Amino acid sequence: MDAVFEAFEPAFMQRALIGSLIAVVATSLVGTWVVLRGLAFLGDALAHGVIPGIALAVLWGFSPIIGAFVAALAMSGLVTVVSNRTVVREDTAIGLLFVGMLSLGIIIVSRARSFTTEVTALLFGDVLGVTTDDIRNQLIATAVVLVCTVVLYRPFLALTFNRAKAQTLGMHPRLAQAALLALLALSIVASFQAIGTLLVFGLLVGPPATASLLVHRVPAIMVTSTLLGALAVVAGLLVSFHHGTAGGATIAGFSVLQFFVVLAGREVAVALRRSRPAAIAA
Amino acid sequence: MPVAITTRRLEVRFGDTVALAHVDLEIPHGSSLAVIGPNGSGKSTLLGALAGTLAPSAGEIAIGGARPALVQQSTDVDRSLPITVRDTVSLARYPSLGLLGRFRAEDRRAVDEALERLAVDDLAGRQFHDLSGGQRQRVLVAQGLAQGSEVLLLDEPVNGLDVVSRTVILEVIDEEVAEGRAVVVTTHDLEDARRCDAVLLLDTSPIAVGTPEEVLTEDHLRRAFGGRFVRVGDEFVLDDPHHSH
Numbered sequence: 001m002d003a004v005f006e007a008f009e010p011a012f013m014q015r016a017l018i019g020s021l022i023a024v025v026a027t028s029l030v031g032t033w034v035v036l037r038g039l040a041f042l043g044d045a046l047a048h049g050v051i052p053g054i055a056l057a058v059l060w061g062f063s064p065i066i067g068a069f070v071a072a073l074a075m076s077g078l079v080t081v082v083s084n085r086t087v088v089r090e091d092t093a094i095g096l097l098f099v100g101m102l103s104l105g106i107i108i109v110s111r112a113r114s115f116t117t118e119v120t121a122l123l124f125g126d127v128l129g130v131t132t133d134d135i136r137n138q139l140i141a142t143a144v145v146l147v148c149t150v151v152l153y154r155p156f157l158a159l160t161f162n163r164a165k166a167q168t169l170g171m172h173p174r175l176a177q178a179a180l181l182a183l184l185a186l187s188i189v190a191s192f193q194a195i196g197t198l199l200v201f202g203l204l205v206g207p208p209a210t211a212s213l214l215v216h217r218v219p220a221i222m223v224t225s226t227l228l229g230a231l232a233v234v235a236g237l238l239v240s241f242h243h244g245t246a247g248g249a250t251i252a253g254f255s256v257l258q259f260f261v262v263l264a265g266r267e268v269a270v271a272l273r274r275s276r277p278a279a280i281a282a
Numbered sequence: 283m284p285v286a287i288t289t290r291r292l293e294v295r296f297g298d299t300v301a302l303a304h305v306d307l308e309i310p311h312g313s314s315l316a317v318i319g320p321n322g323s324g325k326s327t328l329l330g331a332l333a334g335t336l337a338p339s340a341g342e343i344a345i346g347g348a349r350p351a352l353v354q355q356s357t358d359v360d361r362s363l364p365i366t367v368r369d370t371v372s373l374a375r376y377p378s379l380g381l382l383g384r385f386r387a388e389d390r391r392a393v394d395e396a397l398e399r400l401a402v403d404d405l406a407g408r409q410f411h412d413l414s415g416g417q418r419q420r421v422l423v424a425q426g427l428a429q430g431s432e433v434l435l436l437d438e439p440v441n442g443l444d445v446v447s448r449t450v451i452l453e454v455i456d457e458e459v460a461e462g463r464a465v466v467v468t469t470h471d472l473e474d475a476r477r478c479d480a481v482l483l484l485d486t487s488p489i490a491v492g493t494p495e496e497v498l499t500e501d502h503l504r505r506a507f508g509g510r511f512v513r514v515g516d517e518f519v520l521d522d523p524h525h526s527h
Contacts, residue, residue: 036362154376160363161373164335168352169376169429216364216409 004234007241012128016194016237019130019138020251023191024203024229026142029149030187031208032222033180036160040205041091042079042181045098047188047201049075051105054192059112065137065189072185075101080178125196125248127237134193141190145183149222152179157218195248202252203229210259213266228258283310284346286433286464287332292341294327301327304487305341309480311432314455314465316475316494319484320507325468328484329435332466349377350433353426355441356418361411367421368406371396374428396428399457401450416447423451427458434458434465440474452477472498 008014034043053071057064075097082093149156155176158166166173184204191200211224236251285308292305302324309315317325330336331343333352351374374396375389397403400420405413410421419439426434436455440448452474459465459479467478475481481497483489485506490497 036360036364038360038362151381154379154381157363157365158373158376160360161365161370162354162358162360164330164333164358165352165354165373167335168333168349169373170349171376212364217366217369218364221364 003242004238007238012130013237013241015130015132015135016127016247017233019135019194020127020233020237021230022135022138022142023194023200024207024233025226026138026145026187026190027200027203028207028211028225028229029145029222030180030183031204032211032218032225033156033160034184034204035208035212036218036221037180039180039184042076042094043184043188043204044201045079045094045101046072046075046181046184047192047197047204048098048105049101050185050188050192050197052101052108054197055105055108055112059108064193065141068189068192069185071101072188073182076178076181076185080181125192125194125199127194127240127247127251130194138190138193141186145187145190148179148183152176153218156180195251199248199252202255203232206252206255206259207232210255210262213259213262229255232258283312283462285309286311286346287350287466288342288344289332290342292328292331292343293339294324294331294336295339300486302331302484302486305482305484306488307482307491309464309466311346311464312459312462313480314459314467314478316478316481317466317468317484318470318472318475318481318498318506319489323485323506324487325484326437328482329437329466329468332433333435345433347432349431350435351426351429351431353422353434353436353439355437355439356415356422358437359410359418359422363411365410366406367402367408367410367413368393368397370410370421371425371428374425374430377429392428392430396424399427399454400424414444415442416444419443420447420450423454427454432463434463436465436467438468438470441470472503 008017031043034040050068050071053067053069054064055067057067078097079090079093082088082096083090155166155171155173158169158171159173159176159180163173166176187204188197188200191203195203207225207229208221210228211221215221215224232254233251236254237247239245240247240250287307287309289305289307292302293300294302305328307315317328319325327336329352331338332345333350335352371393372385372389375385375392379385379389394403397406400423402417402420402424405417405421410418413421423436423439426436434455439451439455443451455465455467467474469475475498476494478494480492481494482491483497483502483506489506490502
């Protein structure tokens with residue numbers, strides 16, 4: 001217990017904890033739909049697609065949050081346009097824009113020589129450098145995600161059930177899909193300062209996927225995912241503090257590790273259940 | 283009986299491909315229409331156009347009353363969604379509840395009645411995807427009923443089902459027609475088509491529309507299906523390798 005109190009005594013660690021926990025709320029709410037709708041590749045691509053927006057924001061001196069959000073919206077809009085207007089499949093459109101936006105981000109970064117530190121923080125996060133302003137911005141973005149998730153629960157559920165059914169129920173599947181992509185962008189923006197654009201995907205997919213192994217209702221997946229994400233944050237920050245590992249990467253690593261631990265536990269439980277009747281019979 | 287569904291020169295295109303053309307229909311309340319035709323003949327396209335999920339490229343559709351209830355095949359539902367049987371049927375109440383409206387007593391009653399009529403009330407707490415194919419299809423029909431629409435559109439509702447599920451669904455369809463609903467059913471089964479008041483034999487455009495006796499003739503079937511049907515006694519049976527009956 002002393003190790004926990006010691007780790008979270010410094011103010012920067014407390015800010016890291018609060019910032020990461022807020023990120024977990026946003027990513028769990030949106031990540032649940034990402035996992036259930038099969039949007040993992042798009043989520044990953046969007047997480048990288050925000051880089052040119054952030055790079056331009058740093059270069060021109062405006063808010064990286066606005067830059068990231070605009071870049072994510074532009075990317076998700078272009079994915080929709082390419083897949084709707086051409087015979088190109090959606091995953092190909094995502095792949096094209098994923099590489100295109102990443103390349104653009106790196107080109108912009110490579111033109112600015114003093115960018116090395118910012119780029120590292122951008123890609124891998126700087127969880128120990130989370131400021132009070134960052135936390136305030138995260139809180140606003142997460143509050144928007146929370147309200148929209150509650151208000152749009154029915155359209156999202158109907159869309160995930162079946163797009164045509166959603167339309168006949170008046171749940172406007174196109175608008176729901178667009179809103180979901182906007183929330184995905186917002187949750188990435190709300191999290192990248194703490195955990196980085198390369199690793200935010202770990203929180204978007206890891207805890208919701210793990211939760212979906214444990215519980216079988218959408219709201220329960222959201223709540224369980226948030227708890228699992230919080231556990232990954234605390235464990236990740238503790239390991240980072242005591243062993244000097246990169247904070248964001250350790251958190252993301254734990255969130256993915258949870259999935260395989262739960263999966264292995266479930267498989268063992270199933271195997272034991274199957275072997276029991278045989279043992280009784282013997 | 284007043285007319286529930288009217289279409290005039292209805293046409294649906296996917297790009298340059300005409301999927302459905304020249305469909306003129308008048309379906310009264312309290313009647314059923316079977317839509318039959320080979321694969322790719324436009325049956326599901328017609329259902330989609332009537333349901334409002336596909337926009338007509340030409341012609342008109344007029345549906346009386348509230349939005350029609352579309353009953354899809356259970357394979358159309360995303361398998362990754364964890365959802366109970368009750369929640370699946372409850373989705374049907376969303377049009378009257380909106381985004382945040384609370385479930386009222388009448389909504390719960392509509393869901394309970396639909397579950398009972400399809401004999402899936404004992405499965406209400408089970409996960410939809412844990413059920414057998416026949417049970418899942420009954421749940422989707424219950425979902426259609428719970429919507430309380432005057433028009434019921436069913437996409438191959440008894441295709442390949444077990445005897446119990448097939449019997450339950452066909453009885454419910456008959457009851458819905460008797461209660462004044464207009465029911466449209468797509469099917470590959472001539473026997474199921476004969477149960478309906480009217481039949482539309484489709485091959486992109488209508489080959490024949492009328493009573494089962496008028497439509498399901500050897501000449502019409504040959505035009506729609508080529509040689510893919512056989513005569514058994516006085517009746518015809520489709521020899522369709524893509525469907526399990």
